[in-house]
Structures are given as structure tokens and as C-alpha cells.
Amino acid sequence: MSAIVTVTLNPAIDLTVALDHLTPGEVHRAHSAVSNAGGKGVNVAACLADWGVNVSATGFLGAGNVHPFETLFRDKSVGDGFIRLPGETRINVKITEPGGRTTDVNLPGLPIEADLLPRLNDRIRALEPSLLVLSGSLPAGLSPSIWADMASHWQQQGVRVLLDVSGAPLQEALSREELLFAVKPNRDELAAVMGAIPDDAALLAQARALHRNGIGLVVVSLGSEGALFVSEEGALYAAPLKVGVVSSVGAGDAMVAGLCAGISEDASLERLARLSTAFAAGKLRKIGPHLPPKQDVEALASAVSIAAAEDWIMYGRLSGEQSS
Template sequence: MNSFNIVTLTVNPAVDKSTHLKGLVPEQKIRCEVPRYDAGGGGINVSKAISRLGGVSLAVFTKGGPTGIMLENLLEKETIPTKAIEVQAWTRESFIAVDDNTNSQYRFGFPGAALLEGEVQIILDTIVGLNAKFLVLSGSLNEGLSAGFYQEIAQRVKNTNTKLIVDTSGEALKKVLETGVYLIKPNVGELAKLVGKSHLELNDINDAAKEIINKGGAEIVVVSLGPQGAVLVTKDVYEYVPAPNVLKKSTVGAGDSMVGGMTWALSQNKSLKEVIRWGVACGSAATMNEGTQLFKKEDAERLFDWLMTK
């Protein structure tokens, strides 16, 4: 297999199914439009975002059953290099529905079935053996998979040249910070929990992020503020970037698009000022499209150019 500067891991991927309806009424049959299918899951979406920017990454993911075959076929259409790890459990699905009468979006996510012990070991050995310059661990974990799964990967690559980028939450994020990574992307609520606070104001974010950095949890902390934008913090840098005002159609994949934009920019040796702006540009551009389509390159480029003036 060819070597790749960027590798993404999606241990709990999904086939995303999205549709439109007119009126959500209990106990009545709801007529939906023809569904759209997309390959989904954190790392897969990151690889899709990188591809849209003209970059190349290897998407490593588990696949099982007919939905796993469908997932792989969808990625082949995206012309993204992939490495599928066969598992016994069927790949999960997710469902997104938009009510055209109210423009309300409903998102239904299902858990991923448990993996066998031998399958977990294959995933660990595969991902560590690729020796990527940037390794992105993104998304939820399967039922029964230890919260220390990402941490184990971090421990295995700690003394290598691999820069670990982690986008997860809860106990899995807390555990991986004990080992230390290159970059994390919590939202402001997740950051508050990491530093033992009930909530954080904008002027508290720098100190909270520095607390994680000073403990060796991460070199770069990017805090997503939703419609307010994002903040990038290192031991020496503080960059706040406001989100551009765009017409939002869907928030699905916005966070993954942000991670993809930043990872691509880092791989291109962009400055941190550019890195955070590419992240916000891609995340904002993703909200301009319906369902699970992520973003269009021209939208991301236009928003990036605007953000560079801010």
C-alpha cells in the first residue's frame, strides 16, 4: 500500500440516509422524498472534506454486512483511497429528515454494534502500522468498546513522528488527553467539562485551553463556538475567528468539515492563522448544503478569503 501523509480512522462509520417530508404527524404514514445516501462517520467525513480541497488521505474504516458494502461503494464514487477492515457486525445507519413545512431538521443516530476482540486488535495494528504524518481519530465508539481505545492508539504513536488529531467527546476525550495529542476540537461545553467547570464564557476559553496544554494534553486546542465561530489556542497563540453569516440548510458534517479543513491546511504547512480560518470556512460552507453533502470547494474558498480580512 502507498504511504499517506494523512490517515483518518472511523471505527464506527455509518451509511447516512437523508430525505425531505411535508409535515411530521404522529401515528400517520409520512410520505418522504427519494432518499439520498452518503458515506458517513467522523473520519470518513474528514477524508471527504480533505478530498474536496484537493488533498489526499487514506480513510480507514470498519465495514460489515450489506450496509458495509454499500458504504464502501459510496466511498469509491468519491474516489477517496480507502482501507476497509472487515467486521462481523453490520455497519450502522443514520437517518436525517427535513420537514419542508417548518424547515426543521431531525437527526436520528443509531449505535454501532460491538466489535469482537480480535477485530479491535486488527484495527489497532493496522492504524499504527501506517506511520502517517497526521492521524485523525474522529467519531463515536461502538457499543462495548473501551473509552480508552483512542488513548491506546495515542500511546502507540506517542514516540513516533505521527501528529494525532482527535475529535471525540466524553470519557474517550478525557482518556486520550492523559497520554497527550497534537490537536483536539471540543465545543465550549466539552471544554468546560474537561476543566471541571459547569460553563465557560468567551473570555474564559483561553485560560481553560491553556490548562489542558500546560498539562500536556494537547499542543493545539481548537474550540468550536457554533454560530459564534471558533478559537485556536496554543501555548503562544490565541486566534478568535467569527463565523461568517451564511444561509444555513443543515449542520450535519459541519464539525467534521472543520477538522478536515484544518488537517488539510496543516498538511500544506499553512500558518495557524490560516489553519483556523480554513476550519471555520469549511465548517460554515458545510451548513450551506442540505443533508449530508458537506461543502463545495468554491464556497469554502470564498469564505476563507473573507475570513482572512478579519
């Protein structure tokens, strides 16, 4: 039995290329190029495995280049629930520069037909999740309602669902009457589906409205400006930690992993805020879906500055104390 299962419908092999500076239209000489099995749910599962949580990952992979995924799952002891399909998983190019700026070039994924989804639900059922993470983009061939349909189905089965999607799939999910357990958009993703969010007070009001409508945990990530957390315990703001940035790719997925880790230990809202912020900061120090050692992440969590959301709005953002 696996307590946490992640679902990735549009995985990718992430090719991270390091440059001194990206100048469009010019020829560049890269310092390095590193390939990692990726996709949002894969990244979440990998970080959870580093934390020591029992986790499985499922979805669809192209059989033609499955080796990086099988190696990652074996090395991290992630349960491999992926369904293999003819063809190859897409490759995404991540161009990184000193200071953490990253330029993404994402290729289209394997087309997935809707008649494959019953097989996926059967695979999820066999993994027996208590917490199901649905995250990432949709491949060609699937309706934007797919994530909302899956969330509704599994919550009716008594499974808690954490949703991390954007655009039309997020809009569809937020329009449903069924209650989501947790959702983690960033500010821009939330504004794209809910309307303009002119300031932090409006952002807090929107997050609280989602919670009142039945979403148990609402987390709005603000990138380098921290994150907002709303649950029945109240509303908190977590300041960003000042860490050396190697790559920002997957930091949001690491935050989701931190939320899952906290949920698995029935953590308080403050602990969830500290842990998810620390996961994201730890991931910034790594290329690929990896965390620093557990004791380092706990040290980061202890250093996170937390404020009541109202104080954050009234007095301005806090700054993290940790640096490296």
C-alpha cells in the same frame, strides 16, 4: 504512502430526510430522502479528498451493506483501509427542516471486540500516516480508554494525532500525561469533562490551560457562534460565516477536515482558523460529506472575520460578512 489517515470505529449510513416541520407524534410526508456513507472519520476523509489531499480512511465496516462506502471511496479517490466484519453497518436517521434544524436518531453500531484492535493498528501502520485523525463514538464492546490508548500509541511512533471525541473518551485522553498534537471539542463537550464554563473568558482560560499542559493545537467549536483557536502562536477567535444552510450534519467534521488541510500545508494559526471555518460553512450548503469547489472554499476563507481572543471577549462576537 498516505499523509492523512482517519479512523472511524462506529461508522454509519446517514439517511437524511427533509421535512417542512417535525412534530413529534404526527405522521409526516418527506420531501426527499438521501443516503450517504458517514461516520465522523469518513466525513473528514471525504471533505479532504474534495480539497485534493491524499487521504485514507480505516476502521470497521459491516460487510452486509458496504456498497455506499465503497462507492464514496472510489468516487472521491479515498484510500479504503477499512476492515470488513460480518453483519451490517448501522443506519442513522437525520431529519432536516428549513432553516437548518436537524434531529438525529442514531442507532447502535456493530459490536467490536478489543482483540480486533491489533488488526486495526496493523492496517494503520501499513497506511503510514503522518497525521492520524481519531474521531467519533465508540461501538459496544470497547472501553472508553480506547481512543486515548490509540492516541498514546501512535504519538509514541512519531505520528501527530488529532482527536475529536466526547464524553468519557475525551476525559480519558485529557487526563493522560502523553501530549496530544491537537484536540477539537465543542463548548458543551469540553464543559462536560472539565467542569462548568460560565462565560467566554473562562472558555479561553480553559483552552489555554489545555495548551499549557501540552496539547499543541486546541480548537473549541462554538457552532453558530464561531470557534476559538489556541496554539503556540497565541489565541484567535473566528466568526461564523453567514451562509444558506441546507444541512448542518457533518459541519463539525468538515471543520476537522479544514484543520487537517491547514496542518498539511504547515499553515499559520490564522490560516487554520480561516480554512476550518470555511470548510464548515461550505459543508452547510451540502447534504452528505461534500465540499463546494476549492475556489469557493478559498473565497469563504478570505471572508472569515478573525480577532484576537482577548478582543473577542472584550468587545463581543464578530459577525461574518459572507452571505448566500
